[in-house]
Amino acid sequence: MRFETTTIKDIAKALGFSTSTVSRALRGGYEISEETKRIVLEYAEKINYRPNPIALSLKERRSHSIGVVVCEIANNFFSQAINGIESIAYNSGYHVIITQSNENHEREVLNVEHLASRSVDGLLISLSSESNDISYLKSLHEKGLPIVFFDRVSEEINTHKVIANNFQGGFEATEFLIKSGYTKIGHFTNAAHLSITRERLEGYKAALEKHQIPFNESYVKYCSYSGLIQDEIDAAVKDILKLKERPDALFIAQDKISTSTLLALRKLDLEYGCKIGISGFTNSNVAPLFSPPITVVRQPAFEMGQQATQLLIKLIESKHPVTEFETKTLNTQLITHSSTNRKL
Amino acid sequence: MRFETTTIKDIAKALGFSTSTVSRALRGGYEISEETKRIVLEYAEKINYRPNPIALSLKERRSHSIGVVVCEIANNFFSQAINGIESIAYNSGYHVIITQSNENHEREVLNVEHLASRSVDGLLISLSSESNDISYLKSLHEKGLPIVFFDRVSEEINTHKVIANNFQGGFEATEFLIKSGYTKIGHFTNAAHLSITRERLEGYKAALEKHQIPFNESYVKYCSYSGLIQDEIDAAVKDILKLKERPDALFIAQDKISTSTLLALRKLDLEYGCKIGISGFTNSNVAPLFSPPITVVRQPAFEMGQQATQLLIKLIESKHPVTEFETKTLNTQLITHSSTNRKL
DNA sequence: ATCGTTGCCGGGAACGATTGCATTTTTTTT
DNA sequence: AAAAAAAATGCAATCGTTCCCGGCAACGAT
Structure with a gap:
C-alpha cells in the first residue's frame, strides 16, 4: 500500500544523466546546455515530476510553510483571520498549517512543538485562554523560531504583534x-x-x-x-x-x-x-x-491575518536578526442594526 | 536565522556511541543492553531530544498525517466535521492538515497535490461545487493514495464514503x-x-x-x-x-x-x-x-468526521489492498423551533 | 583448541534533492 | 596541432533517521 512517486533519479536513469545534471536542468542552472535542459524539462513534464518537498525540507531545514495556532476555527473571527493569512501566504509561496488549541494550554503546547519539529518557517499564534505560562514559546523564540502574535498577545515575548483596537x-x-x-x-x-x-x-x-x-x-x-x-x-x-x-x-x-x-x-x-x-x-x-x-x-479579522502574515514573512526572510518589533493596532467597526437603539 | 535542533548524532557524539546504537536504544531495540539504553534515554531526556519528523517522513515515505480538503472552514458543518476528524486522528497518532478550496476547482487540485507531495498518508475530501472533473483524484487514488469522501462524494471513485442521509x-x-x-x-x-x-x-x-x-x-x-x-x-x-x-x-x-x-x-x-x-x-x-x-x-457533522477518519485510518493501516468499500449514511436531525410552525 | 552461539555494537546505505568541487568534453586561442 | 580556456557533466557529501549486515568479544559445548 505505498504511494508511488517519481523522483529525480527516475529521470536521470531514463535519460542517462546524473542526478546533479537533472537537478540543475530543472532549476535552470546556467551551467547546463540548452539542449539538455530541454530534454530534461520535457521528460519531467511528461511524467509529471514534482519535487519532493520533504526531501527539500530536510536538506534546507525549512519547509516553506507557516504554522497557525488558534483557539478554534469555528469561531468567525479566527476563520476570517485564517482566510487573511492564507491570502498572503499563498501569494508568497508559503503553505499554511492550521491547528486548534480549543482554549487548552496543553494542546497549544503540543501543537506548537509539533509545528516546530515539522520545520515550519514561522508561527502565527493567538493564545488560548488557559495560557498563562508561555515559557515554552519563549524558549522556541530564543532558539530562533520567528513568531508573530495576533489578537491575544503576550507582553513576555518581544516580537511583532497585530491586534484590534x-x-x-x-x-x-x-x-x-x-x-x-x-x-x-x-x-x-x-x-x-x-x-x-x-x-x-x-x-x-x-x-x-x-x-x-x-x-x-x-x-x-x-x-x-x-x-x-x-x-x-x-x-x-x-x-x-x-x-x-x-x-x-x-x-x-x-x-x-x-x-x-x-x-x-x-x-x-x-x-x-x-x-x-x-x-x-x-x-x-x-x-x-x-x-x-x-x-x-x-x-478586521481578515486584515489582521494579512498583516500578521506579512510581518511574519518579513521576519522569516530577513537576512539579519531582527531586533526592532512593531505592534499594529487595527480599528474595530461598530455596526448598529436599527432595532437595537430602540430606546431612542 | 536558523532554528537549532538536537539530533541523534549529537547524542551519539556526546555519549561515544554510534548513531545506530542511539537510534535503537531510543526505540527500545532488543539488541541493546539495558545499561546503554538507560544512558541514552536519560541523556535524550536531559537535552529534550525530539526525533525529526521530516527525516522520518523521508525515510518511511509516510508522514503520520492526513490531509483534509473542505470548501471553507468558516462553514459550521465543516468546522464541526474537522473537530470530529481531529478527535479520532490525534488519538490514533495522526496529525491533521486542513486546506480550503473555497469552492474553487483549481484550488482544490493544488491543495490535493500539495498534500500528496507532502506524503500525507491519506486524504479526506468533500468536493468543491466547481469540481466536475475529478480525474486528478482518480489518478492519485490509482497510485495508491487512500482517499475517503465525506459529505460531497463522487461515484467515479470506488472507495469509502460517509454521507448524511x-x-x-x-x-x-x-x-x-x-x-x-x-x-x-x-x-x-x-x-x-x-x-x-x-x-x-x-x-x-x-x-x-x-x-x-x-x-x-x-x-x-x-x-x-x-x-x-x-x-x-x-x-x-x-x-x-x-x-x-x-x-x-x-x-x-x-x-x-x-x-x-x-x-x-x-x-x-x-x-x-x-x-x-x-x-x-x-x-x-x-x-x-x-x-x-x-x-x-x-x-451529524462531528460524527461524520469521526467515521470518515476511522475508515481512512483503516485503509491506511491495512496490510493488504482493500477492495471492499462501504458507504456510511448517517441520519439527519430535524429541529423545529416553536415559532416556525406558526400556521398550525 | 576449535566451533557455534549469543549479546552488543558500529559501519554504511538509503530516503530525495542540492551543491561545491572535480572531471570530462568541447571550443577557442596561439 | 597543441595548449589553454570554457562549457557541460559527474561524484560525493549533506540533511536526520532507520535498518541491514557484519564484527567482535565472551561463553559453553564438543
Missing part, C-alpha cells in the same frame, strides 16, 4: 449603549489575564467614566472558557438575573460569549433579553439575523 | 413545511451536479409527491457558489419575489445558502420573509436566534 471597541460599544439611554451596563468578558480582556475592559470603564456612570464590579462576569462551554454563560446570565438591580444593558467582549449569551437569554428570560440593550464583539456574518438583536463590534 | 433530510424538512400547512414550497439548493444536491432534491420531490403537491420547476433555484456569494442568493430571492404565485415556504438545502437567504429576505422583503415557512440545512449553533425563524436540518 480593543480599547476603542470596548469604548464605542459601551458608549453606544449609554447614548441609547442605558445606564446600568453589565460586562461579560474572557478570562481576566488575557490581553484582550484587559484592553476591552479599559474601554468599557473609560466610557462609563466619561459619562459619569460608576463602575460596578458585580456587573462584570469573567468567562474563563471564552463561551466554549454554554453552562458557564448560563451561570453568568443567571447571576445577572438574580441581582436586585439588574443591568439594563450588556456589553459582551467576545464572539462566542456574545452568541452564547443571546442563547442563554432566550432560554432563561426572553422578555428581559429583548428589553435590554446588547452590544458585543462578534465577527458573525449572520448577526443581523439575531433576536434578541445585538449591536456589533467587528474586528 | 440527504434524502431523509430533504424529505423531513419538506414534509414538515407541508404538515405546517404550506403548499407552495420553493427549493434553494447547490450546484446541480453535486451528490448532495441530487439527494436532497429527491427527498423534496418525494415529500411533495406523498402529499400530492405538484413539482414546480420554477420554484427550484440552483446556486452554484453554494451561498459563498451573497449576490447569487439575492438574485434567487428576487426571482422568487417576482413570481406571480410566490412560494409560501422555502426548503433550503445548504448551510450557507440558508443563512444567505435569510439575510436576503431581511434585506429585500422582510414582511414576506417573516410570513413564509422556512426550513433548511444548517449546522449553525445560533440558528435558534434567527429571525426570520428557520426549522433546521442538522447533519
Whole structure:
C-alpha cells in the first residue's frame, strides 16, 4: 500500500544523466546546455515530476510553510483571520498549517512543538485562554523560531504583534449603549489575564467614566472558557438575573460569549433579553439575523491575518536578526442594526 | 536565522556511541543492553531530544498525517466535521492538515497535490461545487493514495464514503413545511451536479409527491457558489419575489445558502420573509436566534468526521489492498423551533 | 583448541534533492 | 596541432533517521 512517486533519479536513469545534471536542468542552472535542459524539462513534464518537498525540507531545514495556532476555527473571527493569512501566504509561496488549541494550554503546547519539529518557517499564534505560562514559546523564540502574535498577545515575548483596537471597541460599544439611554451596563468578558480582556475592559470603564456612570464590579462576569462551554454563560446570565438591580444593558467582549449569551437569554428570560440593550464583539456574518438583536463590534479579522502574515514573512526572510518589533493596532467597526437603539 | 535542533548524532557524539546504537536504544531495540539504553534515554531526556519528523517522513515515505480538503472552514458543518476528524486522528497518532478550496476547482487540485507531495498518508475530501472533473483524484487514488469522501462524494471513485442521509433530510424538512400547512414550497439548493444536491432534491420531490403537491420547476433555484456569494442568493430571492404565485415556504438545502437567504429576505422583503415557512440545512449553533425563524436540518457533522477518519485510518493501516468499500449514511436531525410552525 | 552461539555494537546505505568541487568534453586561442 | 580556456557533466557529501549486515568479544559445548 505505498504511494508511488517519481523522483529525480527516475529521470536521470531514463535519460542517462546524473542526478546533479537533472537537478540543475530543472532549476535552470546556467551551467547546463540548452539542449539538455530541454530534454530534461520535457521528460519531467511528461511524467509529471514534482519535487519532493520533504526531501527539500530536510536538506534546507525549512519547509516553506507557516504554522497557525488558534483557539478554534469555528469561531468567525479566527476563520476570517485564517482566510487573511492564507491570502498572503499563498501569494508568497508559503503553505499554511492550521491547528486548534480549543482554549487548552496543553494542546497549544503540543501543537506548537509539533509545528516546530515539522520545520515550519514561522508561527502565527493567538493564545488560548488557559495560557498563562508561555515559557515554552519563549524558549522556541530564543532558539530562533520567528513568531508573530495576533489578537491575544503576550507582553513576555518581544516580537511583532497585530491586534484590534480593543480599547476603542470596548469604548464605542459601551458608549453606544449609554447614548441609547442605558445606564446600568453589565460586562461579560474572557478570562481576566488575557490581553484582550484587559484592553476591552479599559474601554468599557473609560466610557462609563466619561459619562459619569460608576463602575460596578458585580456587573462584570469573567468567562474563563471564552463561551466554549454554554453552562458557564448560563451561570453568568443567571447571576445577572438574580441581582436586585439588574443591568439594563450588556456589553459582551467576545464572539462566542456574545452568541452564547443571546442563547442563554432566550432560554432563561426572553422578555428581559429583548428589553435590554446588547452590544458585543462578534465577527458573525449572520448577526443581523439575531433576536434578541445585538449591536456589533467587528474586528478586521481578515486584515489582521494579512498583516500578521506579512510581518511574519518579513521576519522569516530577513537576512539579519531582527531586533526592532512593531505592534499594529487595527480599528474595530461598530455596526448598529436599527432595532437595537430602540430606546431612542 | 536558523532554528537549532538536537539530533541523534549529537547524542551519539556526546555519549561515544554510534548513531545506530542511539537510534535503537531510543526505540527500545532488543539488541541493546539495558545499561546503554538507560544512558541514552536519560541523556535524550536531559537535552529534550525530539526525533525529526521530516527525516522520518523521508525515510518511511509516510508522514503520520492526513490531509483534509473542505470548501471553507468558516462553514459550521465543516468546522464541526474537522473537530470530529481531529478527535479520532490525534488519538490514533495522526496529525491533521486542513486546506480550503473555497469552492474553487483549481484550488482544490493544488491543495490535493500539495498534500500528496507532502506524503500525507491519506486524504479526506468533500468536493468543491466547481469540481466536475475529478480525474486528478482518480489518478492519485490509482497510485495508491487512500482517499475517503465525506459529505460531497463522487461515484467515479470506488472507495469509502460517509454521507448524511440527504434524502431523509430533504424529505423531513419538506414534509414538515407541508404538515405546517404550506403548499407552495420553493427549493434553494447547490450546484446541480453535486451528490448532495441530487439527494436532497429527491427527498423534496418525494415529500411533495406523498402529499400530492405538484413539482414546480420554477420554484427550484440552483446556486452554484453554494451561498459563498451573497449576490447569487439575492438574485434567487428576487426571482422568487417576482413570481406571480410566490412560494409560501422555502426548503433550503445548504448551510450557507440558508443563512444567505435569510439575510436576503431581511434585506429585500422582510414582511414576506417573516410570513413564509422556512426550513433548511444548517449546522449553525445560533440558528435558534434567527429571525426570520428557520426549522433546521442538522447533519451529524462531528460524527461524520469521526467515521470518515476511522475508515481512512483503516485503509491506511491495512496490510493488504482493500477492495471492499462501504458507504456510511448517517441520519439527519430535524429541529423545529416553536415559532416556525406558526400556521398550525 | 576449535566451533557455534549469543549479546552488543558500529559501519554504511538509503530516503530525495542540492551543491561545491572535480572531471570530462568541447571550443577557442596561439 | 597543441595548449589553454570554457562549457557541460559527474561524484560525493549533506540533511536526520532507520535498518541491514557484519564484527567482535565472551561463553559453553564438543
